[in-house]
Amino acid sequence: MSAHYVGQIAPNYVHSTMQANSDDDSFTFTVGKLDAGMAILIGDKASLIEFPSLLLPSGVSSGSVVNIRVMRNDQQERRQKDEFDQLQEDILHTFGQQPPKAPALRLRNVTQTSVTLEWDRLSLATATLLSLDIYRNGERLAPIPNPLHNTSTKLSGLDLNAEYTFHLVLKTTAGTLTSPLIKTRTHTISDTSGISVCFGHVAEPELLEASKQALTNMKAKWSDRIQIDTTHYVCTDPRNPGAQEGSQGAGYAKAMQLSIPAVLPHWIFACHDQKKMVGISPFYLDQDPPNASSIKRSVEEVLGKQAPASSATEADTSGSPPPPVEKEPSSATTTQDAPLKSTPFAADDVPPSNKESVGVEEVSSSAPPPPIITTSAPSEDGDAEPQSTPAPPQVVITSSESSDRIAAAAEGESTTEDAVEQTQTTEGAEEDADGEMDEVSLGGPNGDDEQEEERRSY
Incomplete structure (x- = not known):
């Protein structure tokens, strides 16, 4: 005989019609009909009672x-009751x-x-979702598709370097x-x-x-899989x-399905270099990328195999203008009263007192002005001044030069009284050497009076 323990309470009618054995509190039964279940x-x-055959x-x-x-x-009855009560409380x-919560919107990426x-x-x-909309600058932009599952969105077509505000509006049966x-600002080209x-x-x-x-x-960021904020x-x-x-x-x-552009790695180095x-x-x-010839050098610079300064030095050397031509002071035009500046001059800016007029004309016609005339050099008082200094107005010009040359000379910086007297001396020496003055010279038949008047006007 075997005793079996069943974790349930016996019906009341069993207790009223059956008596338990006094020695072990068990009940005696005779098996009647028996099948598989x-x-x-x-x-x-x-x-009569029905009893599972498996037991x-x-x-x-x-x-x-x-x-x-x-x-x-x-003990088991109390545990089950406590679990059920806790479930009801939860x-x-x-x-x-708990009411519905407002969406916690965050900024993930900006381009x-x-x-x-x-x-x-x-x-x-316990509320029911009605809609979830995205707003831009206070105006409704579009509804969020499948809002119960989607938790991100990408807004394109924005203006460059412009401020924007965004927020979500959640509408439910419990309220809005x-x-x-x-608040954010789109990036500039350099960002x-x-x-x-x-x-x-x-x-x-x-x-x-x-x-x-x-x-x-x-x-910047990179990944091995396409995400919502992938740009390339x-x-x-x-x-x-x-x-x-x-x-x-x-x-x-x-990437093609999401309209993400597929580009060569050369594009990254172009952005990095520029x-x-x-x-x-x-x-x-x-396409054939424009930096295909220099991609190897860019790779070496990024990996630290080549110093970036070397390429910059080569570029500066190849693109730099030729050095300025320094003017040698002449004994005929340099005196103690009017010392000559050490500012370099271009070939066209050398005063005629240092050369024959014909020699200046030959230099001007043979070569264009060097690039140095467009740059600036420090002056004596510390300020920058153009390196191409015009000639003094008291200059003897040959007949082959135009009146435009005279007007340009007249607009130059004025000389001191000592420089005017020295120039007059030089003109007199050249007049004696040449024997005569041309028709555009500052001299004339009236001699000293007209010459003095012209000097004062300049």
């Missing part, structure tokens, strides 16, 4: 006598007392023409809730921190490593990363 047990005074000892058949003891499990606190926003999953409590206001790159297949590992380092230097898909061909020869990869296909956002059209996969 249920057995009929016959007790004293022809009481009977093995080897029991019809006519076998079994003892069954039934007792109450108070339901009341979550759905009966020159787009803004990416994100928020937590909506908390509606508004998210915090987000490259908004770049977010997803890398595809890049053939050269060194090029891939240098591209990631260049993005880090620009405070960078690869050398449409294959999956690390794949052998094959067709388009899944990443490239997804320190600004560069147009992407010359860097598409089927």
